[in-house]
Amino acid sequence: MSTASEYLELVRHLMAAVNGRRIYPPRHPALDRTLSRIEQALHHLMVSRDEVQLGVLGNHLLADGLPWEEQEEPLSLLSQELRSRKIDKLTFQRGFTRTDLDCLLEVLCGDQASPGTLLPESVPVADLLAGRGVSRIRVGHLNLEAEPSALGAAVPSERGAYEDAVSGLSDAMDCASTGRFIRTRQIVTLVESLMEHLARDPAPMLMLSTLRGHSEYTYTHIVNVTILTIAQAQVLTDDPEIIREYGIAAMMHDMGKVKIPKEILDSRARLSEADFELIRRHPIESLHLLRESPGVSDLALIVAFEHHRRFDLTGYPALPAPLPQHFATRVVTLADAYDAMRSNRSYQREVPPEQALQILQQQSGKMFDPVLVRTFIRMMGAFPPGTRLRLDTGEEAMALKANPEDPFRPIVRLVVGTSSEGERLKLVNLAERDPKTGAYLRSATCSLP
Template identity: 30%
Template sequence: MRRLSMDFIKPGMKVGRPIRNSSGQILLNAGVVLSEKYISRLKLLGLHSLYIDDGLLPDIQVDDVIPEETRVKAIQQVKSLLQAHSKSMGGDISDTSKIYPTINDIIDQLLDNTKLIVELVDIRTMDDYVFAHSVNVCVLALMTGISLGFERPKLFHLGMGALLHDIGKIFVPKNILDKPGRLTEEEYAEVKKHPAYGLDILSKNPHVSSLSRMVVYQHHERYNGEGYPQNLKDSEIHQFAQITGMVDMYDALTANRVYRGAFPPHEAYEMIAGSGNYLFDFNIIQPFLSNIAAYPAGTIVELSSGEIAVVVSTKKGFSLYPKVRLLINRDKNSFQETVEIDLLECRNVTICKVVNDIDFSKLGQELKNKSL
């Protein structure tokens, strides 16, 4: 199973993971053979890529760090919460207590699986970006907090703040949030108000702690003082807010947006890695990145040996040194037997670059032509 751009999805390919909408409904289940009709419909829904089973990694199953039912439930709750606030224009917000059990479930599941690393790239329809993003930020923030050794009460406040970090965006005009081009100064000024809107929404809520509200208000502050809304810097920014701001940036970078395509995970990884004591406190960056696979399973890479390989798995804490399966040798011929190299143990071989879908498709065609 591997992730493939919709531009390269063809009829006859099999769905590798269930495709759901923001309501949790399965649009297409794993194993379904894709047709032209299915592919066209998925493109209309705004999907940019799919996990497919094309026989390249038939024995590899990419697992999420939390159970799918927990993620779906959390997304549904965030959607319900934000839509209710939007309709009431910030009215009744007491229902935030309903997400307590879900946050506790996420914490329990992450604590039970501390060796898992994030290898799954979210497949999101355009209509569920905000909700899926909120849950992803919560999960990534909690994984970082666990790596930093936070005790459970801290994890809960961090998780609540991370899950609600963008609640203020319900007061930002949708035409601005969904604008495909560059924002004007006036439009960006409106977007920058969402942390204050979020604080206002939660300010009198007895079910959201002051620590969680701090996360909502400060998650766009930056270590160098160039963030907003208060231009805080360094230790003036609460650690929970810095963690949430950091994972918020990572998740946004790796997602397709109306105004740009997603950055590959390894590029987003490098951006965060280079932001220490500039955008974020250096001390929170490595604990976060230790949970992220720079090259998720299914990524096609070129090795320093000249061979083409596919990433099979990554050990937690060693994000840049995955285990790979060789596909094409330096003479551009396919390997006839399964050969795997653990780059953590074989340090004289490194990853030179990620082979994109276009180039890998060309390589595949060259191999077919050779065999004719």
């Protein structure tokens, strides 16, 4: 049995136990059988590791820090259960006992099974377990820095900052759509939080920006554009003030979209010339809205007005005389185009990342500043962090970090191995060569959807 199927077995049994406990009292034979299966599944997994870890990222369940290939039902059910108990990570350590498993089940759902013993929401599950003397089963937060094995999963604080940015932006756009001032201070705070996370380590944030499961395209797209803008700015300069201004301009650039009816924005049908005209007006609408709001910088106004103009001086709004884009607009435009290509929208399927990279190269010097295209590719590679890849060995991997020297050879973590099960979850540099022949040991053949 492969490690992936052993994990799946474990999750199935955990879900069966959680559901069973809602029907049966503690130590019922049916529950005992399920707990024995959990024990067995854990022992199987612990043959090759000291601990087994399940994590939650959004609606996804992670095994040892890596998302499953397919989020089958038991996986999403368990991730919901854990999320509802504010658990991001569940770790079983070698030496756990059957009593520990009993306690875990009671702590996870004993309160829901017995309405008379409702536990206060505020008591953290970790404390409840500790209070019962359980030390070999731990709950908590994924911590990328402290746990290199968790690489590949964004930590909850990044996720929180991302979600805050999406909801804060949605508030700001609501204000704009109802004719109220945009709360500039709120946008600045959101941008500063994204900056802080990106400065510490860009990988988790970039990974969140590439997750395709987000709803609310308009807001997530703008947050992604902001993340990609800040990440580029951090490569280009050390000056936090410039990075901050670029991030704020990115987050405000599309405010004028609130003036376009939703039916037109989301339309799958061919748009009329009048509809296109309305869409082409949104940079001017953005300019008007931002100009009327207090505390908005000139840079934000410039970027909002220019963001559909191009490096080759074409684009819209049309100008009486050709005027080069501001450098900040070029950074935002690149981020905007890249994320739009990588997003699944009602009228356009997402473009695979390696193809998006090709389009950036084709449009270098036309739509985009060639210097920025090169910087962007060094930063993201053909396979940005979080992309699943097929390798020429038949293995599957997840890209973790771009290789600035070769966009097609990132550092990856093997997700599904071929011959040796021990290779699974191994960190591999795709730039690594066979010392005797000089040939690459592994190469990515394509990204996986």
